[in-house]
Amino acid sequence: MGTFILRRSLQGFLVVLGVTIVVFVATRMIGDPAQVMLPLSATDAQRAAFEQQFGLDRPLDAQFISFVGDLMRFDFGESLWQRRAALEVVLEKLPKTLELIGVGLLLATVVGIPLGALAAVRPDGLFDRVVVGLSLTGLSVPQFWLGLLLIMVFAVGLGWVPTFGSGSLAHMILPAITLAVPSMARIMMLVRSSVINELNQQYVRTAKARGMPFGRVLFQHAMRNALVPVLTLVGWEVISAWAGYTVVVETVFAWPGLGFTAMKAINHSDLFLLQAIVFVVAVGIVLVNIGLDVLFKLIDPRIKEA
Amino acid sequence: MAYAQPTPILEVRDLHVEFDTMSGLVQGLRGVSFSVMPGETLALVGESGSGKSVTAQAVMGLIGLPGSIVSGDILWKGQSLLTPEGQKKAASLRGKSLSMVFQDPMTSLNPLMTIGAHLVEVLRRHMKLSKPQAFARGVELLEAVGITEPRRRMAQYPHEFSGGMRQRVMIALAIACEPELLIADEPTTALDVTIQAQVLDLLADLQKSMGLSIVLITHDLGIVAGLCERVAVMYAGSIVEAGSAATVFEQAEHPYTQGLIRSTPRLDDRRDRLVSIEGAPPSLLHPPKGCAFQSRCPVASRQCDTKPARQETPAGGSVSCWTPSLPAWADVAKTTEVHAR
Incomplete structure (x- = not known):
C-alpha cells in the first residue's frame, strides 16, 4: 500500500x-x-x-x-487585485470552498444513496417512479437557475435564510442544496441501477437461500457491491464540484470561496492569482484521485496493483 | 393416499409455476409431484428447460417476479409451506433445515466478503452462535469439506479459490446448520470431471454421516446411477417417470426415459455413434394439449393428443404414458437413417 x-x-x-x-x-x-x-x-x-x-x-x-x-517555493507572485501573495489569498478562501463541497456532497450522498437503493427494491414501483422523476428533474435544472429560484423563494419570498454571503449555518443551506441537487440526482440514478443489477446476481440468490432476511441481503450483500461504481461517481462529483460547479454556485450566492475568487480574479485580470488557483485546483484533483484509488483497494480485495 | 409409510420430509403436490414474460405466460412447471423420504436421495433428471431448477427454486421459496406458484402445494413433514403460516415456517427453515447448493460456484459467493464472513453469517443467524464460536465452527466445516489450511482460508476472498474449492465452500455453507434436506442443483456442472467426482463423493459421505436427504438435480445420468436411490425424470415442466434408480435404468417405461438412457455413452457398449433424441422440447409458452413428448416420440399415436394420466408401474414406480414399457427405440437407428435423406 x-x-x-x-x-x-x-x-x-x-x-x-x-x-x-x-x-x-x-x-x-x-x-x-x-x-x-x-x-x-x-x-x-x-x-x-x-x-x-x-x-x-x-x-x-x-x-x-x-x-x-x-x-x-510555492511563490505564485503577488495578486494584483488584493496586493498580497496570491497563495495567501487562495489558502484563505480554500476552507470556505471545502466546507461548501463537504456539506453539499454529504447531503447528496446521504439523501441519494438510500433513496436510490430503496427505489431499486421494486423497480417500476410507485416509489421508484417518484425517485426517477425527481432525479430527472434534478438533472435537467440548470444549477445557476436553481440557485436563483431558491433565493427568490426561501430568501426573498419567505425570508427564512439570508440571500447571499457566509458566516452562519443559515447562510450555508441554499448554496449547499444548490450544489447538491444535480449530484444527488446522478448518485440516485446510479445507485438505483447498480443495486438493481446486484440484486439479480447469483450471490444474492444464494444469500436468500441461506435464509438471510431481505434487509441483510440488501445492505450487507447487494449494497456493498453496488457502491463500488458509486464511489467512482462520488469522486467524480467531488472533482467536478471542486473544478467547476462551485464557481457557479459561489458566484450566485457570493460565497467567499475559491470559485467566487476565481471569477473575481478573471474580472480583475489578475493572472497571478488565477495561476495560483489553477495550481491548487490541480493539486486537489490529483489528491482526490489518489484517495479514490486507495479507497477502492480497501473496499474491493480483487483490485491488485494497477 | 395410504399413510402406512413415514411422512415424507418433503412432498410436492401437483405444482404449477408460471412466468409472466414479455412474450406471454410461460408454464415453467405443469403439475409436478414427488416426495422425499428422510435420508433418501432423489434425482431430478431432465434436459435444460425441463423445470428441474424451477422446482428447486419453488421449494426454496426463491420464485420471484415475474414468476409465481399458481397452484399445487409444497409440504415440509406434512405441513404446507405456501399458506401464510407456512411461509413463516419456510423462512425459518431456509438455510437451516432446508438448504441448497447451486450450479455455478463462481458467482455464488459475495465477492466482497471473505469465506469466513459467509460462514460466520449463516452460523450466527441460524445456530445462534457467538462470533468466535461461529468462526471456530466455520473452520471445522471447511475442514469437513476437504479444504486444507482452513484457518488461513477463512480470511481469504472468493476470487482466491478455484471453482472446485468454491463449490466445497458452498457445500460447507449448505451443511453448516445441519440441514435435513439438501437440494443440489447441478452441483458439478461447472466443474472439471476430476473435481466433479470429488464433489459427488463429498456429498455422498456427508449424506452418510449426517443422514440428510438430498434432491440432486442433474442432466447427467452417470451421476444419478452412482448416488441416488430414486429417480424422477422431468420433461417440459412435469415428471414423466419416477421410480427406484435400478428400475428406471433397467426397465425404463417412458419413451423419453428410454431415449435419454440410449443417448448416454456407456463403456460396455461399443456403438459407433451415440443416438440422440430427434427434435427439441416443446415451447412452454404454448405447451401442447396432450403428451408433451408426442412430437418426438417414435411410438406416438392418436391417443397421445390427450394428456396421459400418471399410472403405477409393476416395478413400483410411476409413469405418464399411454403406451408404457413399449421398447420405443428398438430400431431407432433405422428410423434416423430413413429420416436423414
Missing part, C-alpha cells in the same frame, strides 16, 4: 507539473500579460515598467526557469 501511494503521488506530481506548464504557456504566449493586466489607458512606459517588474521582458526559457523555481 505504501509503495502504491508513493507511485500514485509521483504520477500526480507529473500531472501537476504538466498543468503548470500549460498554465505558463497559456498566460505568456496566448495573450500579452501586460496588455491583459494593465488598464487600456496605460502608457508604453508603464507597460515597459510592468514587464520589467515581473520579468516579462526576459526570454521565455529564462522566464520558465524562474517560474518553476518560484513554484517550488
Whole structure:
C-alpha cells in the first residue's frame, strides 16, 4: 500500500507539473500579460515598467526557469487585485470552498444513496417512479437557475435564510442544496441501477437461500457491491464540484470561496492569482484521485496493483 | 393416499409455476409431484428447460417476479409451506433445515466478503452462535469439506479459490446448520470431471454421516446411477417417470426415459455413434394439449393428443404414458437413417 501511494503521488506530481506548464504557456504566449493586466489607458512606459517588474521582458526559457523555481517555493507572485501573495489569498478562501463541497456532497450522498437503493427494491414501483422523476428533474435544472429560484423563494419570498454571503449555518443551506441537487440526482440514478443489477446476481440468490432476511441481503450483500461504481461517481462529483460547479454556485450566492475568487480574479485580470488557483485546483484533483484509488483497494480485495 | 409409510420430509403436490414474460405466460412447471423420504436421495433428471431448477427454486421459496406458484402445494413433514403460516415456517427453515447448493460456484459467493464472513453469517443467524464460536465452527466445516489450511482460508476472498474449492465452500455453507434436506442443483456442472467426482463423493459421505436427504438435480445420468436411490425424470415442466434408480435404468417405461438412457455413452457398449433424441422440447409458452413428448416420440399415436394420466408401474414406480414399457427405440437407428435423406 505504501509503495502504491508513493507511485500514485509521483504520477500526480507529473500531472501537476504538466498543468503548470500549460498554465505558463497559456498566460505568456496566448495573450500579452501586460496588455491583459494593465488598464487600456496605460502608457508604453508603464507597460515597459510592468514587464520589467515581473520579468516579462526576459526570454521565455529564462522566464520558465524562474517560474518553476518560484513554484517550488510555492511563490505564485503577488495578486494584483488584493496586493498580497496570491497563495495567501487562495489558502484563505480554500476552507470556505471545502466546507461548501463537504456539506453539499454529504447531503447528496446521504439523501441519494438510500433513496436510490430503496427505489431499486421494486423497480417500476410507485416509489421508484417518484425517485426517477425527481432525479430527472434534478438533472435537467440548470444549477445557476436553481440557485436563483431558491433565493427568490426561501430568501426573498419567505425570508427564512439570508440571500447571499457566509458566516452562519443559515447562510450555508441554499448554496449547499444548490450544489447538491444535480449530484444527488446522478448518485440516485446510479445507485438505483447498480443495486438493481446486484440484486439479480447469483450471490444474492444464494444469500436468500441461506435464509438471510431481505434487509441483510440488501445492505450487507447487494449494497456493498453496488457502491463500488458509486464511489467512482462520488469522486467524480467531488472533482467536478471542486473544478467547476462551485464557481457557479459561489458566484450566485457570493460565497467567499475559491470559485467566487476565481471569477473575481478573471474580472480583475489578475493572472497571478488565477495561476495560483489553477495550481491548487490541480493539486486537489490529483489528491482526490489518489484517495479514490486507495479507497477502492480497501473496499474491493480483487483490485491488485494497477 | 395410504399413510402406512413415514411422512415424507418433503412432498410436492401437483405444482404449477408460471412466468409472466414479455412474450406471454410461460408454464415453467405443469403439475409436478414427488416426495422425499428422510435420508433418501432423489434425482431430478431432465434436459435444460425441463423445470428441474424451477422446482428447486419453488421449494426454496426463491420464485420471484415475474414468476409465481399458481397452484399445487409444497409440504415440509406434512405441513404446507405456501399458506401464510407456512411461509413463516419456510423462512425459518431456509438455510437451516432446508438448504441448497447451486450450479455455478463462481458467482455464488459475495465477492466482497471473505469465506469466513459467509460462514460466520449463516452460523450466527441460524445456530445462534457467538462470533468466535461461529468462526471456530466455520473452520471445522471447511475442514469437513476437504479444504486444507482452513484457518488461513477463512480470511481469504472468493476470487482466491478455484471453482472446485468454491463449490466445497458452498457445500460447507449448505451443511453448516445441519440441514435435513439438501437440494443440489447441478452441483458439478461447472466443474472439471476430476473435481466433479470429488464433489459427488463429498456429498455422498456427508449424506452418510449426517443422514440428510438430498434432491440432486442433474442432466447427467452417470451421476444419478452412482448416488441416488430414486429417480424422477422431468420433461417440459412435469415428471414423466419416477421410480427406484435400478428400475428406471433397467426397465425404463417412458419413451423419453428410454431415449435419454440410449443417448448416454456407456463403456460396455461399443456403438459407433451415440443416438440422440430427434427434435427439441416443446415451447412452454404454448405447451401442447396432450403428451408433451408426442412430437418426438417414435411410438406416438392418436391417443397421445390427450394428456396421459400418471399410472403405477409393476416395478413400483410411476409413469405418464399411454403406451408404457413399449421398447420405443428398438430400431431407432433405422428410423434416423430413413429420416436423414
